[in-house]
Ligand code: HEC
Ligand code: HEC
């Protein structure tokens with residue numbers, strides 16, 4: 001009997017030894033990743049999609065239908081916050097389009113009752129950090145640079161970790177990221193070979209104030 005079982009017991013022993021080593025290795029990797037979070041880009045809510053009360057798809061509205069970001073987020077160009085559109089903005093189309101869609105029921109209810117849709121936040125910088133959209137967007141910094149390919153996201157997630165080190169990477173060398181103003185709403189932009197040269201030129205041209213951008217008091221006021 002024992003002779004029959006022997007080979008398979010050996011295999012089991014080998015497998016459990018191997019998986020033991022694998023699990024230990026995985027555990028160690030996870031500890032390292034947690035502690036070095038800013039270095040390996042798992043900070044904040046990066047990469048996590050949020051389950052919203054309505055399945056609103058950016059890849060449909062902006063990717064396929066080509067609706068510009070600022071149709072719904074005009075304050076990202078004009079003000080401090082990106083802002084979430086109200087029900088009227090949705091109904092400007094959906095009073096006529098997909099009017100019987102079940103997915104749009106909460107939009108119609110909100111329109112009828114005047115109760116806003118309770119969208120959940122995806123991005124949430126600490127309150128003690130000051131950020132302003134318009135100063136970036138109006139100087140040639142694109143939605144895509146900070147938010148990634150939103151035009152391809154069925155549900156929005158935070159594309160960048162938005163830790164201090166991420167802000168500073170650009171505040172130290174904005175010439176690496178700046179684009180011609182006409183490209184600020186472009187997705188899938190390919191940066192030119194002479195990005196640095198062009199970048200420095202655009203900084204001049206747009207009067208970008210790149211002095212003292214790493215001073216603590218700029219963001220911590
Ligand atoms: C038709 C309206 C509409 C258009 C066009 C649109 N959005 Fe949105 N956006 C929304 C709504 C509604 C939400 C809130 C629900 C969600 O997070 O999906 C949102 C959420 C977001 C968020 C996350 C907000 C948070 O809570 O942190 C970002 C970032 C964003 N949009 C960027 C963009 C960008 C970039 C574009 C252009 C590619 C764009 N949006 C186009 C309606 C729109
Ligand atoms: C500029 C026009 C426009 C605006 C503004 C707009 N949508 Fe749409 N939406 C469309 C079109 C077009 C479709 C595709 C309809 C279809 O497939 O029949 C669509 C589809 C949808 C669908 C999928 C419906 C289904 O049954 O498949 C949802 C959900 C939706 N929109 C939610 C929203 C919300 C929420 C807002 C406001 C934040 C919004 N839309 C703003 C044009 C718009």
Ligand code: HEC
Nearest residue numbers: 069073076081082083123124125131136137141142143146
């Ligand atoms: C320089 C980087 C940067 C650029 C460029 C940028 N954003 Fe943002 N965006 C952020 C940060 C950081 C937050 C989080 C702000 C917070 O939580 O207080 C944010 C948050 C948002 C939000 C959530 C609402 C809010 O304000 O908290 C929306 C919507 C949004 N951005 C849309 C856009 C759109 C549309 C564009 C292009 C027109 C754009 N953003 C360009 C960095 C950027």
Ligand code: HEC
Nearest residue numbers: 130131135139141145167170171174177207208209218219
């Ligand atoms: C891709 C480049 C880029 C990124 C990323 C970026 N910034 Fe900026 N930011 C700039 C540039 C360039 C300016 C100077 C614009 C000007 O004043 O002409 C600026 C200016 C500012 C200002 C000054 C605004 C004012 O009213 O004077 C604040 C505050 C700021 N950024 C905060 C942040 C924070 C916080 C983050 C990260 C969450 C961030 N920025 C990420 C490029 C960037």
Ligand code: HEC
Nearest residue numbers: 124125126129162163164167168171213214215216218219
């Ligand atoms: C370009 C904007 C910007 C500048 C300049 C800046 N910070 Fe920050 N700081 C941030 C952001 C963004 C966070 C992360 C907030 C969060 O977790 O949501 C942060 C977080 C912090 C934290 C909390 C710990 C951490 O790393 O999350 C401390 C402490 C801090 N900053 C100190 C400073 C000091 C000191 C300076 C000047 C040498 C400075 N900051 C300059 C944007 C900035």
